[in-house]
Amino acid sequence: MENPEVADRLDAFAALLELGDANPYTARAYRRAAETIRGAPSSVAELVRSGRVRELRGIGPGIEARLRELVETGEIAELAELERELAPDLVGLGRYLGLSAKRSVELARALDVRTAEELRAAAAAGRLRGVSGIGPKTEARLLEALAREGEPRPRRGLLLNRARELVGGIAAVVGGEVAGDVRRWRDSCELLAVVCASRDPRPVLARFTGLPQIVAVVEQDERRAVGVTVDGVPVELVVAEPQRFGTALVRATGSPAYVAALEPLPEAPDEQTVYRGLGLPWCPPELREEPFRGAPPALVDLTDIRGDLHCHTTWSDGRASVEEMARSAEERGYEYLAICDHTPAVGAVRGLTADEVRRQGEEIAAANEVVAPFRVLRGIECDILPDGRLDLPDDTLAELDWVQASVHGGQRMPRRELTKRVEEALRNPDVRCLSHPKGRIINRRPENALDLERLFEIALEQGVAVEVNGLPDRLDLRGEHVRDAIEAGVEIVCSTDAHSVRGLDNMVLSVMTARRGWATPAQVLNTRPLPFVVSPISP
Ligand SMILES: [Zn+2]
Numbered sequence: 001m002e003n004p005e006v007a008d009r010l011d012a013f014a015a016l017l018e019l020g021d022a023n024p025y026t027a028r029a030y031r032r033a034a035e036t037i038r039g040a041p042s043s044v045a046e047l048v049r050s051g052r053v054r055e056l057r058g059i060g061p062g063i064e065a066r067l068r069e070l071v072e073t074g075e076i077a078e079l080a081e082l083e084r085e086l087a088p089d090l091v092g093l094g095r096y097l098g099l100s101a102k103r104s105v106e107l108a109r110a111l112d113v114r115t116a117e118e119l120r121a122a123a124a125a126g127r128l129r130g131v132s133g134i135g136p137k138t139e140a141r142l143l144e145a146l147a148r149e150g151e152p153r154p155r156r157g158l159l160l161n162r163a164r165e166l167v168g169g170i171a172a173v174v175g176g177e178v179a180g181d182v183r184r185w186r187d188s189c190e191l192l193a194v195v196c197a198s199r200d201p202r203p204v205l206a207r208f209t210g211l212p213q214i215v216a217v218v219e220q221d222e223r224r225a226v227g228v229t230v231d232g233v234p235v236e237l238v239v240a241e242p243q244r245f246g247t248a249l250v251r252a253t254g255s256p257a258y259v260a261a262l263e264p265l266p267e268a269p270d271e272q273t274v275y276r277g278l279g280l281p282w283c284p285p286e287l288r289e290e291p292f293r294g295a296p297p298a299l300v301d302l303t304d305i306r307g308d309l310h311c312h313t314t315w316s317d318g319r320a321s322v323e324e325m326a327r328s329a330e331e332r333g334y335e336y337l338a339i340c341d342h343t344p345a346v347g348a349v350r351g352l353t354a355d356e357v358r359r360q361g362e363e364i365a366a367a368n369e370v371v372a373p374f375r376v377l378r379g380i381e382c383d384i385l386p387d388g389r390l391d392l393p394d395d396t397l398a399e400l401d402w403v404q405a406s407v408h409g410g411q412r413m414p415r416r417e418l419t420k421r422v423e424e425a426l427r428n429p430d431v432r433c434l435s436h437p438k439g440r441i442i443n444r445r446p447e448n449a450l451d452l453e454r455l456f457e458i459a460l461e462q463g464v465a466v467e468v469n470g471l472p473d474r475l476d477l478r479g480e481h482v483r484d485a486i487e488a489g490v491e492i493v494c495s496t497d498a499h500s501v502r503g504l505d506n507m508v509l510s511v512m513t514a515r516r517g518w519a520t521p522a523q524v525l526n527t528r529p530l531p532f533v534v535s536p537i538s539p
């Protein structure tokens with residue numbers, strides 16, 4: 001059994017534990033273990049057999065026992081039982097229709113249906129209104145949702161990393177290409193799609209509808225199906241005739257507005273030929289948001305990035321040491337890494353005092369001895385206090401190579417006050433970059449009221465860059481704002497804000513977000529060699 005397969009089973013187990021109202025910590029522990037296993041460099045099945053699996057982070061005796069059962073018998077008995085008891089296909093369908101997991105299970109019991117198909121039949125026969133708690137309004141809403149035509153969407157967008165994992169996993173198994181919002185690297189993905197090329201669509205559709213990730217099929221015709229996950233997220237599969245694959249891929253990639261402006265599309269086996277037929281140069285998917293028929297610029301690429309300028313260590317809320325982070329950055333081919341732990345005002349987690357910043361400086365100097373010629377920079381993610389002052393004394397900031405300024409608390413300040421507060425901070429001569437300027441947490445906290453236009457003026461005047469934070473739930477600045485910053489002449493920094501070694505992988509999310517803002521390498525500060533990024537550099 002391969003690692004991704006093991007991880008999928010643990011994820012399924014976690015989803016069902018959640019449905020069954022198990023302790024939420026247990027479900028979360030299984031999800032974390034699944035993530036660890038997906039990223040593990042060696043075979044987990046081997047580790048289980050040799051009794052070494054608990055060396056992996058987050059795998060305790062309970063999860064080890066499940067893994068042993070899975071590796072030895074190919075199944076987890078309790079998982080199979082939960083699947084029988086909880087009918088994940090009904091739950092998936094219910095969530096897609098806007099019902100909670102609990103409500104879906106209640107509904108299924110009351111109607112005595114076991115599958116999504118039976119639920120549809122019961123609804124069509126008018127049996128919904130006989131269920132206690134379902135009034136005519138809810139019935140009408142459910143019937144309408146069941147009959148919904150056109151583009152299926154989840155009730156809220158998926159984070160890009162989760163969507164990539166889900167759609168990428170499905171595309172790999174059915175031998176297709178990722179399309180939809182994921183291919184355009186949207187910060188929140190709603191249209192999830194995979195396109196395959198095949199003369200005979202039946203085996204591909206069968207493979208798709210049989211996937212463990214797909215618990216129910218809500219639409220199906222000859223060359224297309226829409227399945228939903230246990231979380232109620234719809235995924236579309238299109239099986240194109242091979243000679244029309246390129247056309248189908250352009251359409252399924254979107255955005256709908258971009259494609260509509262190109263129609264009618266010529267039929268072609270690949271995208272290059274579609275574009276050639278239109279008399280246009282090929283367009284990178286991440287630029288296909290608004291109608292556009294021109295020649296795209298040479299966008300910044302992951303391989304242009306020479307260093308990461310925002311990461312955390314165990315000195316604040318990170319999980320790895322300075323040296324571990326540095327070695328991992330070096331393995332990624334970088335030339336430098338800035339350690340930017342928090343300052344005390346961040347509140348929720350530990351922050352460094354001036355004294356600790358100096359002690360950390362000694363550790364960074366020692367790390368530099370062993371990782372040279374790679375360079376670890378002394379940085380800080382310094383909180384901007386409510387009055388615009390910074391959370392460390394000026395003489396401490398002046399010692400550092402790289403100062404990020406961040407608003408953490410008080411994101412809800414009115415526009416004028418917040419803008420003034422940030423403006424004040426950017427006027428500090430040691431500040432080099434503004435972190436996550438709009439302060440949003442996708443699906444949880446809206447963007448703050450910061451006046452970006454005003455802010456970009458100050459940033460330009462003060463020589464301060466703005467960050468494209470690569471944390472999957474931030475992606476801040478987002479593409480549209482990156483474009484505004486670039487038009488204002490402000491430099492961009494692509495950073496991960498990594499809190500672990502694996503967090504450094506999120507650079508791709510930051511770079512793709514910058515590309516969505518049309519950024520070229522020259523506009524991204526950390527594509528440059530170190531002397532052009534920071535000066536002077538600490539000894
Ligand atoms: Zn921050």
Ligand SMILES: [Zn+2]
Binds near residue numbers: 310381
């Ligand atoms: Zn940070």
